[in-house]
Structures are given as C-alpha cells and as structure tokens.
Amino acid sequence: MGEALLMQGNEACVRGAIRAGMRFFAGYPITPSTEIAELASLMLPKYNGKFIQMEDEISSMAAVIGASLCGLKAMTATSGPGFSLKQENIGYASMTEIPCVVVDVMRGGPSTGLPTCVSQGDVMQSRWGTHGDHPVIVIAPSTVKDIYYMTIKAFNYSERYRIPVILLLDEVNAHMRESVVIENDVEIWDRKRPLTRENHKPYAADEDGVPPMGEFGKGYRFHVTGLVHDETGHPTNSSEEAEKLIRRLHYKLEKSRDDIVIYEKFKTERCRTLIIAFGSVARVCKDVICQINDDSIGLFIPYTIWPFPDKELLSLIQKNRIERIYVPELNTGQMILEVQRIVFGRCEVLGINKYSGELITPTEIIKCLRRG
Amino acid sequence: MRIELLNKYFKMDQLPHIWCPGCGNGIALGAAVEAIDNSTMDKDKICIVSGIGCSSRASGYLNFDSLHTTHGRAIAFATGIKLANPELNVIVITGDGDCTAIGGNHLIHGCRRNIDINVLVFNNNIYGMTGGQYSPTTPRNARTSTSRQGTVERQFDICKLSENAGATYVARGTVFHYKHLIGLIEGAFKNKGFSIVEILTPCPIQFGRRNKTPEPADMMRLLKNSTSFSDDGKTKIGVFRDEKEPEFVSEYIKLLSNEGDISV
Ligand code: SF4
Numbered sequence: 001m002g003e004a005l006l007m008q009g010n011e012a013c014v015r016g017a018i019r020a021g022m023r024f025f026a027g028y029p030i031t032p033s034t035e036i037a038e039l040a041s042l043m044l045p046k047y048n049g050k051f052i053q054m055e056d057e058i059s060s061m062a063a064v065i066g067a068s069l070c071g072l073k074a075m076t077a078t079s080g081p082g083f084s085l086k087q088e089n090i091g092y093a094s095m096t097e098i099p100c101v102v103v104d105v106m107r108g109g110p111s112t113g114l115p116t117c118v119s120q121g122d123v124m125q126s127r128w129g130t131h132g133d134h135p136v137i138v139i140a141p142s143t144v145k146d147i148y149y150m151t152i153k154a155f156n157y158s159e160r161y162r163i164p165v166i167l168l169l170d171e172v173n174a175h176m177r178e179s180v181v182i183e184n185d186v187e188i189w190d191r192k193r194p195l196t197r198e199n200h201k202p203y204a205a206d207e208d209g210v211p212p213m214g215e216f217g218k219g220y221r222f223h224v225t226g227l228v229h230d231e232t233g234h235p236t237n238s239s240e241e242a243e244k245l246i247r248r249l250h251y252k253l254e255k256s257r258d259d260i261v262i263y264e265k266f267k268t269e270r271c272r273t274l275i276i277a278f279g280s281v282a283r284v285c286k287d288v289i290c291q292i293n294d295d296s297i298g299l300f301i302p303y304t305i306w307p308f309p310d311k312e313l314l315s316l317i318q319k320n321r322i323e324r325i326y327v328p329e330l331n332t333g334q335m336i337l338e339v340q341r342i343v344f345g346r347c348e349v350l351g352i353n354k355y356s357g358e359l360i361t362p363t364e365i366i367k368c369l370r371r372g
Numbered sequence: 373m374r375i376e377l378l379n380k381y382f383k384m385d386q387l388p389h390i391w392c393p394g395c396g397n398g399i400a401l402g403a404a405v406e407a408i409d410n411s412t413m414d415k416d417k418i419c420i421v422s423g424i425g426c427s428s429r430a431s432g433y434l435n436f437d438s439l440h441t442t443h444g445r446a447i448a449f450a451t452g453i454k455l456a457n458p459e460l461n462v463i464v465i466t467g468d469g470d471c472t473a474i475g476g477n478h479l480i481h482g483c484r485r486n487i488d489i490n491v492l493v494f495n496n497n498i499y500g501m502t503g504g505q506y507s508p509t510t511p512r513n514a515r516t517s518t519s520r521q522g523t524v525e526r527q528f529d530i531c532k533l534s535e536n537a538g539a540t541y542v543a544r545g546t547v548f549h550y551k552h553l554i555g556l557i558e559g560a561f562k563n564k565g566f567s568i569v570e571i572l573t574p575c576p577i578q579f580g581r582r583n584k585t586p587e588p589a590d591m592m593r594l595l596k597n598s599t600s601f602s603d604d605g606k607t608k609i610g611v612f613r614d615e616k617e618p619e620f621v622s623e624y625i626k627l628l629s630n631e632g633d634i635s636v
Contacts, residue, residue, distance in 0.1 A: 019636040024456055046632035050455050050624070055481035059448030062441065062478075066421075066452025069439065070460070074452075092442050182636070216437040216453060217460045219416040223383075223432050225440035234386055234432055235440075 002182040009144045009174040010035035010077075013103060013167070014043060016151030017075050020188055022101075023049035024074035026063035028056055028082060031115045032171045033105035036077035057085035064100045065093050069224065071215035073155055077103035080122055081112060083129065090164050091130030092226045094249065097162035097203075097211065099191055101154045106170040106279075106330075108357045117357030118171035120279055123334035126166045127306045133246055135253045137161070137260060138306040140168040142282040144178035149186075150262075150303065156189040157260060161252055162210050168305065170330070172280035172359050194220070202233040203245075209252030253307065262303035263312055268320065271298030273369075275326045276313070276339055278302055280359055285328065287362045288369075297369065305335065310342045317346055328352035328365055373402030374409075381405050383435050390429055394588030396573030399547035400494050401430045403571075404463070407557035413461045420463050421450040423470035426501045426575070427494035430465045444475030447482045450489045458621045461561070462489040469499045469507040472528050476508070483537035483566050485620040490560045491568040493530055496575035504578030515582040530570045535613050541567035542613040547574070548595040549609060559611060565619045572599065572607070 007015065013036055017025075025044055027037035041051040050067070054060040057078055064074040078086060083104040093100050106122045108114025122129075126138040137157050141150040151167060158165040192212040194200055202222040205211045211231075214220035227235035228242045236242075253260065267289050268274065273296055277285040282301040289299050300316065302309050316322065324347055327336040333351045340349050352368045354360045378384070382405075391397045408418065418436045422428035424443035431438040437460075441449045446464045454462045471479055471493045482489065498516060499505040506516040506523045509530065513522040535542045541563035545553035553571060560567035574580060574591030585591045600606035 015636040018632070024452070026452060043632065043636075045627045046629055048628050048630055050628075052451070052455055052624075054448065054451070055477050058445065059451070059478050059481075062445045062448035063452030063455070066439070066449040067456035070453055070456035072456045074456075088442055089445065216419050216439075217417050217457050221416070221435055221437055223438045223440070225432065226442060227440065234383075 002184045004179045004181045006177055006179050007144060008035060008177050009147045009169060010105070011039055012144045012148040012180055013077070013151045013169065014039040016148040017101065017155065018043060018047055018049070019186060020152040020155035021073045021190070022075050022155065023047065024064065024067035024072040025049070025076065026052045026054050026060040026067070026074070027076050028054055028060050028078065030079045030082045032107055032174055033077045033079045033103060036103060057082040058088060061086040061089035061102070065089060065098050068098050068100050069216050073099070073159065075101040075103065077105065079105045079107045080109040083122060083125060087129040091132060091134060093164040094130065094134040094136070095226050096224050097249070099158040099162050100164050101151070101158055101167060102164055103167045103169060105174045106168060114357040116171065118280065118330060118359055119355065119357065120170060120281065120330040121334070121355070122168065123305060123329070123331065126168050135163065135250050136166065136306050137163060137253070137304060138166040138168055139262070139303055140278045140305050141303065142173065142279055142301065144173060144176055145180045146303070147173060148180050152186055152188070153262070156187065159191040160189050160210070161256065162191065162213060163253070168279065170279050201231045203229060204231040205248055205252070209248050209255055257307055260304060261307055261309040261312065263309040264301040264303065265316065266299040266301065267295065268298030268300065268316060270295040271320055272322060273297045273324045273326070274300055274316070274322050275328065276300045276302070276335070277328050278305055278335065281328050281330060284360055284362055285365065288365045291362055292366060292369070308338050308342065313342055317343065322347050324348045324350065326350050326352055326369065328360055330354055330360065373406060377405050377409055381408065381435055382433055386433050389433055391426060392577045394574070394576040395426070396496065396547040396575070397427050397430065397494055399550060400427070400492070400553070400571045400573050401433070403547070403550055403553040404465070404492055404557055405434070406554045407561060410554070410558055411561050413561065417460050418463065419453055419460045420465060421446045421453065422465040423467070423475060425467040425470045425499065427465055427467040428470060444470050444473070445478060446470065447475060447478040447489070447491065451482060451487055454487055454489055455621055455624065458625065464489055464491040466491065466493055468493060468495040468497060468509040468530070472508045472530060472533070479534065480537040483534050483539040483568070486538055486540055486565045486617055487620040488564050489566060491566070492557065493568065493570050494573050495530060495570050496573050496579060498575050498579040500575045500578045504582065514579070516579070530568070531612050534568045538566070539568050540565035540613065540615050540617050543611045544570040544572070544607070544609045546572040546595045546599055546609060548592050552609070556611065559614060563614060565617060
C-alpha cells in the first residue's frame with residue numbers, strides 16, 4: 001500500500017496524468033475544469049514537461065496533437081462549451097490516430113448554462129461531438145480515487161489504441177476532496193514504435209489494427225493528414241481505401257473491446273431490479289443500495305460509457321432475470337437511450353432525471369424506486 | 373527552382389500536384405525549397421505544417437515530416453510541435469483565408485508569443501479551393517463568387533497586422549520577384565522568433581478570370597506593376613521588421629527542472 005493523500009478530483013486528474021507520463025498540457029481557462037490547467041502549469045515544469053495556455057479551446061486541442069506527434073503524452077481539459085470547440089480537432093486526432101487525452105468536466109448546459117453546477121449533459125457529445133463516423137473511448141470515473149487511476153487508464157488506452165480518449169468528469173467529483181491511496185505499482189503503457197525507419201509506412205497497421213507510431217524530428221519523414229489516406233499517410237480519393245480506413249479505425253477498438261470496457265457490479269447477486277448509473281450519480285446510488293439494504297435491488301456502473309459494457313449488462317439481465325432497470329442521470333435522458341438499445345424490450349427501463357444543476361440525492365432516488 | 377532540388381526535397385510519387393496551370397503556388401513552394409536548401413538546417417529536423425486550402429496541399433509534396441491540419445489551425449498545431457520539441461525547425465505553409473480569417477486568432481497570438489516558427493502565407497486574395505469566394509485580403513470591388521457585384525469589405529494588410537501583433541520578422545514578396553523572395557524566406561529562417569513572409573501569388577482560375585486578368589502572364593505582370601521596393605504608393609515588398617526579442621520557447625524552457633517526485 002502506498003501513501004494516502006487528500007486531494008481534489010481535478011488534482012487527482014493532473015497527478016494521475018503525470019504518473020501516466022503526461023509531459024504536455026495545453027488548455028484554456030473554463031469553469032469547472034480550471035484547476036486542472038492551474039495545477040498542470042505548476043507541476044509539469046518540475047517533470048521537464050511543458051504547459052501552455054493557448055488563445056482558445058480550438059488551439060489547445062491542436063497544440064496537444066502537435067505535441068503528441070513529437071512523442072510527448074499530452075492532455076487538455078475543458079467543460080461543455082469548450083468541449084464543443086475542441087470537437088473539430090478531436091475528429092482530427094481520431095482520423096490521424098494521434099494519442100491524446102481530453103478531459104471534459106461536465107457542467108449545466110446548453111450554452112453557458114450553469115457554469116458552476118453539475119450536469120451529465122455531455123454523454124452524447126462525448127460520443128458524437130465531432131463529425132463523421134469515428135470510434136471513441138469515453139471513461140467516466142465516479143470517485144476522486146477513480147479519477148486518479150482512470151486518468152492513467154485514459155492515457156494507457158490512448159497510447160495503445162492511438163485514439164483520443166475522453167475523460168468525463170462532472171462538477172461534483174472534480175471539485176470533491178477525498179483521500180486517494182497512491183499505489184506503488186501502476187501499469188503504464190506506451191505507444192508502439194516502428195521497428196525501422198526504412199520504407200516507413202506510417203499507417204500500415206499490425207494485426208491488432210493499430211499502426212506503430214513514429215515521431216517528428218527522428219528521420220521518419222512522414223506525412224499526416226485529416227483527409228482520407230492510405231498506408232503511406234498521403235491523401236487518396238480511392239473509395240476502397242476510404243472504406244478500408246474507416247473499417248480499420250473501428251476494428252481496432254472492436255477487436256480489443258473486452259480489454260477496454262470497465263464496469264462494476266455492486267450487490268447484484270440476487271437483484272431483480274437494477275440501477276444503472278455513472279459518474280457522481282453512481283456513488284449516490286451506492287449509498288441508495290446500502291440504505292435500502294434489499295438484495296432485490298443492485299447497481300451496475302459503466303466506467304467506460306463508450307464503448308458501453310453491453311455484453312456484460314445483457315448477461316446480468318439474462319442471468320438474474322432482471323424485471324426493471326432505473327437509469328438515474330443528471331440530464332433529460334441520454335445514457336438511457338444506450339441502455340434501451342441494449343435491453344431491446346427485455347425488461348422495463350425507466351429514467352430518473354434531474355437537470356437543475358444540483359446533484360440528485362439518495363432520498364430522491366429512493367422515492368422514485370418506491371413509487372415503482 | 374533548380375531541377376536537382378525536385379528529387380532532393382519532393383516526394384516524387386505524390387506528383388503531379390493538384391494546382392491549376394498558371395497557379396503561383398508552385399513558384400512560391402519552389403522559393404521555399406531553395407531557401408531550405410540554402411540553409412544549414414538539419415533536414416531531419418524540419419517540420420512542415422499546413423492548414424486547409426490550395427497552398428496548404430504543399431506539405432504533402434515535400435519530403436520532410438509534414439502535418440496537413442484542420443482549416444486555420446496550422447499555427448496552433450505548430451505551436452504545440454515547437455514547444456514539445458524545440459529542436460525542430462517549424463515551417464507553416466498557409467493561405468490568406470486559412471491564416472487571416474479562420475486562423476486569424478492563432479496568427480496574432482503566435483506573433484504575440486514570438487514563438488520561433490516560420491509562417492509562409494501564400495496570399496492569392498481568394499478562397500481558391502472552394503471556388504473563389506472573397507477572403508480577408510480580397511481587394512475592395514474585386515469580383516468573387518460571393519461578391520459578384522464587387523467586394524464591399526475592406527482588406528487586411530497581413531504585414532501590418534503581424535508587425536503590430538508582435539512578429540519579429542515580417543516581410544512581403546511576390547512570386548514574380550523570385551530571387552528576392554528566396555532571400556526573404558531565408559531571412560525568416562534566420563530569425564529566432566515568429567517570422568512571417570507574405571507571398572503574393574496569382575490565382576488565375578478563381579481570381580483572375582473574374583477580374584479581367586484570366587491569363588497567368590497578365591497576373592504576373594500585374595504583380596510586377598503593382599508592387600515596389602520603395603514607398604511610392606504601390607504595394608511595398610521587402611523586409612518590414614527584423615528584430616531580436618525574447619522568444620517564447622527559449623524563455624519557457626528556463627523554467628524546467630527534474631525535481632518532481634516520481635510517484636506523483
Ligand atoms: S484555384 Fe487558384 S490557387 Fe487554387 S490551384 Fe487553382 S489557380 Fe492555384
């Protein structure tokens with residue numbers, strides 16, 4: 001066991017990121033994620049890392065991608081309105097397969113909304129925010145400890161699968177303070193490097209669908225474009241190549257899907273009613289389960305909300321013959337759409353929604369459960 | 373451009389390029405390549421970053437590390453690259469729309485930081501690739517596909533804009549004055565700070581045809597006649613600023629150390 005430290009969620013994110021090897025951060029001030037930039041600006045130089053406050057959200061995403069191409073693990077952090085602006089270059093990172101981590105600390109929206117209040121309104125933006133068909137990994141930690149370790153996971157995934165990974169926090173867990181035990185052994189993954197510089201084909205993938213990644217300034221002399229490209233990295237109008245590329249971008253995640261999904265089953269052994277919740281709401285639901293102390297109700301927490309742990313949920317539904325599912329979330333009903341898609345009418349699915357800018361309380365959820 | 377430079381610096385399998393016959397982009401790129409060849413830069417440490425538009429396609433033709441980014445964002449990507457690896461010589465190739473409209477914010481902040489990157493703006497006064505819409509540098513009254521009765525908006529002066537925003541090397545040349553242009557680009561490479569060279573270049577297809585100069589030769593003649601090395605009321609070409617000032621990355625790296633605790 002390592003040392004226990006009291007820290008804020010946003011701080012856990014920065015510490016986890018540096019632990020994962022982050023050496024570049026570019027950002028732009030926005031509530032409620034600003035502490036991440038502030039702390040990164042303070043800590044990174046001590047690790048020979050670089051921080052820059054860019055002129056806007058668009059350019060901070062761009063700078064992060066540029067830094068990653070130079071071999072540095074890079075991250076940016078924002079909240080709803082800034083997340084919208086970053087989407088352009090998040091799509092670029094997807095298409096060009098440049099590893100990076102994007103933190104979105106969700107606050108009330110749409111638009112400027114409720115800047116200092118909690119929300120879970122970016123479930124769909126995190127999945128579909130940028131245009132075009134693209135694969136994505138979105139991780140939504142629940143506690144401050146989760147934030148520390150899942151930030152490391154976010155870097156690991158982005159490096160291994162060469163993909164932007166979205167870390168979805170919310171105003172509550174980002175600002176909450178809790179103690180986190182810093183373990184001595186943590187697994188850190190780095191991107192695959194090409195074996196040789198000769199005849200370097202920057203987008204020739206291995207069997208896992210992921211191409212090894214060179215870095216700028218090392219003599220590879222490779223080209224990167226957001227246009228549809230072939231293995232050489234150069235643009236092509238070939239419809240075959242276009243299909244091949246889009247298929248591979250999805251394939252690389254589908255193939256490793258079982259290694260990617262993270263979820264937790266909490267007191268589900270005998271449950272016939274299931275609550276599905278993520279982020280700060282998941283910890284409220286843990287409290288609910290403990291308070292009602294009734295094994296007919298269990299909790300399922302998806303930590304990767306994209307890809308959603310669909311197989312795992314389905315097998316639980318079938319094994320337990322689940323009759324009813326509640327999906328409490330701080331929006332008008334976003335994750336419930338994915339749950340309904342998976343459940344496909346096998347049982348009843350009911351939403352519990354709150355979008356006032358306040359966290360839902362155990363009492364409110366219990367009331368809904370009792371109402372039936 | 374000297375022909376031996378073609379094999380030396382171009383990805384021959386990516387040619388022919390996409391530019392129209394009579395386009396000035398090839399000449400501008402040729403001048404850039406000659407300036408690179410004349411410089412002492414380590415060729416493995418050169419990185420070409422471009423945005424979106426006709427001129428921005430140049431990055432894919434050159435045999436260096438190259439990044440063809442999103443529209444307007446080249447300088448922002450370049451900023452990340454230069455800060456991440458200060459050893460790299462970062463050259464941005466962009467156009468007037470890319471650099472001063474959608475990318476205008478990144479341009480002025482690059483200038484303000486005085487980050488050591490070299491920006492070559494191929495200014496053809498039009499959005500060529502999308503079919504000839506007016507850009508921030510389209511002259512008043514010029515006809516374009518979105519200003520068929522003549523452009524009402526006023527023009528940016530890219531050099532004045534950059535100079536006032538803090539760029540430490542600012543120059544303007546044309547593809548007609550080829551040798552002069554090479555010299556200007558070399559000057560940009562020598563400056564340790566934000567350097568910008570505005571390169572006036574013809575787009576006969578989207579600009580010339582609508583503005584009574586459909587022939588590439590007419591457009592070249594116009595470049596010659598409308599510009600001057602002195603202050604005589606014509607568009608001035610030459611170096612407007614070349615000064616030493618603290619450069620962002622070299623200042624920033626002074627803050628770095630290795631004292632961080634490894635188990636964060
Ligand atoms: S449209 Fe104009 S700028 Fe673009 S390639 Fe053709 S001539 Fe050149």
